[in-house]
Amino acid sequence: MRPALLELLQFSLLVALAPLLTGLVRKLKARLNGRIGPGLLQPYRDLLRLLRKEVVLAPNASWLFRASPYLIFAAIWLAAAIVPTFATGLALSRTADLIALVALLGTARFALALAGMDVGTSFGGIGSSREMMIASLAEPAMLMVIFTVALLVRSTSLPHIAEYLLMHDVGIRISLLLGLLALLIVAIAENARIPVDNPATHLELTMVHEAMVLEYSGRHLALIEGAAMVKLQLYVSLVAAVFFPWGLARDFGDASAVAIGVGLYVLKLAFAGAVFALFETSIAKMRVFRLAELLGGALLLGLLAAIFLYVSQEL
Amino acid sequence: MLSLIAAPLALYGAASLLGIAGGRRALAPVYLLSGLAAAATAFGAARFLANGAMPETAVLPLGLPWIGAHFRIDALSAFFLLVLGLTGTLTSFFALDYGRHDDEPGRVLPFYPAFLAGMSLVLIADDAFSFLVSWESMSLASWLLVLATYRLAETRSAAFLYLVMASIGVGALLLGFGLLAGGGGDFAFATLRGSALDPWKSGLFFALAVIGAGSKAGVVPLHVWLPPAHAAAPSHVSALMSGVMTKVALYGLIRLLFDLAGPAQWWWGAVLLLAGGLTALLGVLYAVMQHDLKRLLAYHTVENIGIIVIGLGLALAFRANRIDALAALALAAALLHVFNHALFKSLLFLGSGAVLVATHERDMEHLGGLIHRMPVTAFVFLIGSVAISALPPFNGFVSEWLTFQAIVNGSLLPQWLLKFAVPAVGAMLALAAALAAVCFVKVFGTVFLGRPRRPPAAAAREVGPTMLVPMAAFAALCALVGILPQTVLGLLLPVSAMLLPDSPGIDLSNWLWLAPLGPDHSSYSGGVILLAVTFLAALLVLVIHRFASDRLRRSPAWDCGFPDARPETQYTAGSFAQPIRRIFGSVVFAARERIDLPAPGDMRAARLEASLHDPVWEGIYAPTARLVSLLADRLNLLQFQTIRRYLSLMFAALVLLLLIVAVSQ
Known part of the structure; x- marks a missing residue:
């Protein structure tokens, strides 16, 4: 298959599947709560409905407020396309290594937090402030995980990491386990999931992400919500590519390898959705200032993972 | 090349004299001449670097008669001259308009060119004597510039603190040079380079160099003078102090540790690493707590100095262990950050100057909504904010990314202390970068977004083109270096070849992708990111507007159903x-x-x-100040003695000195 075609497949797979993943999590959560819940396709309907509505804009909203949704979606979409999903070695994956990927997500978050401050309401401010606080703890934890993986693989390039872990038997390493744990906490925090934030809340004071985007409506809101869905999928792909790289296609000439890659990727997504749903149903949301302990814990786990790896490599 | 520096120095001298003689009328000529001189410096330095950077020396019969004044330009000084020239050109241009808003231009005009000249001289000095004299003239000129607003009590105490710290710093440098020169009496750098110190003495030299240059650069805990002094100066001077003078201090550190000190010991790297990590983290934490715009920016200078010092520490550690490829990477990261920080910090200080001119406010809690009234300033300030927060696709990210690449390879260092220090410093750096983003969301969100909190902010008007053009130029450079960092990194290759002769320098073979250790290791391309995001965003706009909806209606903010028209209800910098x-x-x-x-x-x-x-102030400085004033009070008794007592004291001192001489021989 042509590389350009594969790249296109990668991009379209992300926007096509992201709402389904969110729908799956919601459906499973509803079932675990004893409700029937909306259908799997409900997020698609929601997004389409929002896209067709008009935008209601505050009088003092600036160009930044209007441009941010497009930039955020584009940045997160690009970031997600850099992570190997069904294949490694796509041309665009050289654009950013893991560190740059985290920073690209940081740019998107920067734009979103600014947009939250733009209209000048108290909810926008509280959301932005807390979102940035959570990020300021989650980002270093993420970099520590990257550090650990880079120690093992001697690379921060994602396709290379995935291939290395696929080809080499690194054994079951305690460092990788700690790293996985830290990465999962980061993923929960970055995606505004329970216990860090509640994506379904309607109580203002418990909102973080939702408070920040409170003034958005219509197509802008659709883009922000869509970006959140793609970001969730990005983190699932990331965990899958680093810790469960099985089935990633490496030979592009082989259509069956690509098909297997895509199939396994969908399975991985479904599994991650189930894990998310199970986890979120079994835990309560935390108070905002307890988060520092959770995320600080993730940072220390990442640091410990790096140090364990030193010790085990040297001894 | 040295003749190319002589012309700017002459221009600075002429400008300074004009400033003394002309008063307010000399404003335009002074800044034009300074800008011209700085531009000539930048041009000459860039050409020198591009043409292979063969060192040139000159000895002038100035200064101490038996030494003369040695000057030398090599790759390292040329790179810093480039930073100085580029920043100086644009800030001088900005000052053509901004300077008119100074209350007393007579207190700025004579010293501004002298400050630029002092910094240029430090960069080309080639013996300890002219280095220290230039260093002091740079300090004094900037001290006088800080005093431009001397009527404010705040400024006077900031200037006093600055003077004390500058004296301590130069004292340490003086002792350091003395240690290096020994009893020989020849202070030319060429001679000092050959002096072999025993480990104890070289350790002491390292400590003195770090205290001397670090206090000027703002390394924690020697940073206390920096934020008040930088914030008190006029904004174009703040830009130079933060963007360039701290870099000249780091030039001193690099010159002393990488060039003059001979082979490095591995623990030097560890000390610099930890100092850098602490500086970066504390600097940004102080900054987040600030609500004075210029003070906040000055604390960010402390943070960025920390990031550069981390890079230098890594370079020293790798060099001491003969891992030269990685030493080159860390050095390139540090020097690129020197360049980048000069760009975005100057941009931000000039932006704060524009806000100051438009609103007469430095307190962020009184501002708001300026994006509507000062759209161009807001846009360029936004670029500066993204760049300093180390976010792609701008330049700040590239240098931090390179620093992280060096950190990721820290496990190759054999010493256990370094092995553990490197990931810890990596965590500190990551935390500092993330907190910088928090801080600049706060700054941009409270100053430029939302609604105006006080009438001056509501009545602000955009500043004129003379101020906007230099800011826009800085912003364009931030973007350019972010997209094509190879241009600046290419100029750095001679520096790396000079300081690390055994390393081939970092790999810049691909013009689009930056992959310093090869593509299997890591790669990054700001250009592709910018292109791809722009393309995808444009695609989204087109598709959504064409097929879904492009309707828009203005209506009061929703704010969960109870919008409050009063701007006080907004989130402030403090609440953020x-x-x-x-x-x-x-x-x-x-x-x-x-x-x-x-x-x-x-x-x-x-x-x-x-x-x-403030733990540093209350833990270190306040007790020291108390001790000094206590001792001074006690010693004050000596002032009121009889002549008999004075004579006996002198006799006792003589006996003591003779005893010391007798024992030591």
């Missing part, structure tokens, strides 16, 4: 920083919040009081 104050501040600054809630029926307003303590 509250979570950070609570999480980090309670540990580092012993931050406490006290709520004073009146009893029912009491009509008093409720109050929230937040208190902070």
Whole structure:
């Protein structure tokens, strides 16, 4: 298959599947709560409905407020396309290594937090402030995980990491386990999931992400919500590519390898959705200032993972 | 090349004289001449670097008669001259308009060119004597510039602190050079380069160099003078002090440790690494707590100096262990950050100057909504904010990315202390970068977004093109270096070849992708990111507007159903920083919040009081100051003695000195 075609497949797979993943999590959560819940396709309907509505804009909203949704979606979409999903070695994956990927997500978050401050309401401010606080703890934890993986693989390039872990038997390493744990906490925090934030809340004071985007409506809101869905999928792909790289296609000439890659990727997504749903149903949301302990814990786990790896490599 | 520096120096001299003679009328000529001189410096330095950077020397019969004044230009000084020239050109241009808003231009005009000249001289000095004289003239000129607003009590205390710290710093440098030169009496750098110190002495030399240059650069805990002094100076001078003078101090550090000190010991790298990590983290934490715009920017200078020092520490550690490829990477990261920080910090200081001109406010809590009234300033300030927050696709990210690449390879260092220090410093750097983003969301969000909090902010008008063009030029350079960092990194190759002759330098073979250790290791391309995001965003706009909806209606903000028209209800800088104050501040600054809630029926307003303590000031400086004044009080007794007592004291001192001489021989 042509590389350009594969790249296109990668991009379209992300926007096509992201709402389904969110729908799956919601459906499973509803079932675990004893409700029937909306259908799997409900997020698609929601997004389409929002896209067709008009935008209601505050009088003092600036160009930044209007441009941010497009930039955020584009940045997160690009970031997600850099992570190997069904294949490694796509041309665009050289654009950013893991560190740059985290920073690209940081740019998107920067734009979103600014947009939250733009209209000048108290909810926008509280959301932005807390979102940035959570990020300021989650980002270093993420970099520590990257550090650990880079120690093992001697690379921060994602396709290379995935291939290395696929080809080499690194054994079951305690460092990788700690790293996985830290990465999962980061993923929960970055995606505004329970216990860090509640994506379904309607109580203002418990909102973080939702408070920040409170003034958005219509197509802008659709883009922000869509970006959140793609970001969730990005983190699932990331965990899958680093810790469960099985089935990633490496030979592009082989259509069956690509098909297997895509199939396994969908399975991985479904599994991650189930894990998310199970986890979120079994835990309560935390108070905002307890988060520092959770995320600080993730940072220390990442640091410990790096140090364990030193010790085990040297001894 | 040295003749190319002589012309700018002459221009600075002429400008300075004009400033003394002309008063307010000399404003335009002074800044034009300074800008011209700086531009010539930048041009000459860039050409020198591009043409292979063969060192040139000159000896002038100035200064001490038996030494003369040695000057030399090599790759390292040329690179810093480039930073100085580029920044100086644009700030001088900016000052053509901004300077008119100074209350007393007579207190700025003579010293501004002298300051630029002093910094240029430090960069080309080639013996200890002219280095120290230039260093002091740079300090004094900037001290006089800080005093431009001497009527404010705040400025006077900032200037006093600056003077004290500068004296301590230069004292340390003086002792360091003395140690290096020994009893020989030849202070030319060429001679000092050959001096072999025993480990103890070289350790002492390292400590003195770090104290001397570090106090000028603002390394924690020697940073206390920097934020008040940088914030008190006029904004174009703040840009030079933060963007260039701290870099000249780091040039001194690099010159002393990489060039003159001979082979490095591995623990030097560890000390610099930890100092850099601490500086970066504390600097940004201080910054988050600030609500004075210029002071906040000055604390960010402390943070960025920390990031550069981390890079230098890594380079020293790798060099001491003969891992030269990685030493070159870390050095390139540090020097690129020198360049980048000069660009975005100058941009931000000039932006704060524009805000100051438009609103006469430095307190962020009084601003807001300026994006509507000052759209161009807001846009370029936004670029500066993204760049300093180390976010792609701008330049700040490239140098931090390179630093992280060096950190990721820290496990190759054989010493256990370094092995453990490197990931810890990596975590500190990551935390500092993330907190910088918090801080600049706060800054941009409170100053430029939202609604105006006070009437001056509501009445602000955009500044003129003379101020906008230099800011836009800085912003364009931030973008350019972010997209094509190879241009600047290419100029750095001669520096790396000079300081690390055994390393081939970093790999710049691909013009689009930056992959310093090869593409299997890591790669990054700001250009592709910018292109791809722009393309995808444009695609989204087109598709959505064409097929879904492009309708728009203006209507009051929703705010969960109870919008409040009063701008006081907005989140302020203080409230934005509250979570950070609570999480980090309670540990580092012993931050406490006290709520004073009146009893029912009491009509008093409720109050929230937040208190902070500066651990460095209260832990180190305040006790030292108390000790010094106590000792001074005691010694004061000596001033009121009889002549008999004085004579006996002198006799005792003589005996003591003779005893010391006798024992030591």
